[in-house]
Each structure stands twice: as C-alpha cells, then as structure tokens.
Amino acid sequence: MATTPTDAQRKANRRLAWALASAALVFGLGFIAKIVLLGR
Numbered sequence: 001m002a003t004t005p006t007d008a009q010r011k012a013n014r015r016l017a018w019a020l021a022s023a024a025l026v027f028g029l030g031f032i033a034k035i036v037l038l039g040r
Contacts, residue, residue: 005013
C-alpha cells in the first residue's frame with residue numbers, strides 16, 4: 001500500500017534532484033573543458 005508523499009518529502013526530493021543534476025552538470029562541463037583545453 002503506497003502512501004502519497006507529504007509536501008515536505010516532495011520538497012526534499014526536489015532539492016536532492018537539483019543537487020544531483022548540478023553535480024552531473026559540473027562533472028560534464030569539467031570533462032568538456034578538459035578535452036577542449038588539453039586535447040583528447
């Protein structure tokens with residue numbers, strides 16, 4: 001029996017999603033910058 005998430009849980013999930021997306025974006029940009037600046 002699944003319960004619907006509370007507003008606080010939804011907000012926490014959204015914050016976690018933003019944090020993970022930001023980390024992935026920074027990692028990707030760093031990888032691209034490395035390729036551009038240092039070559040393959």
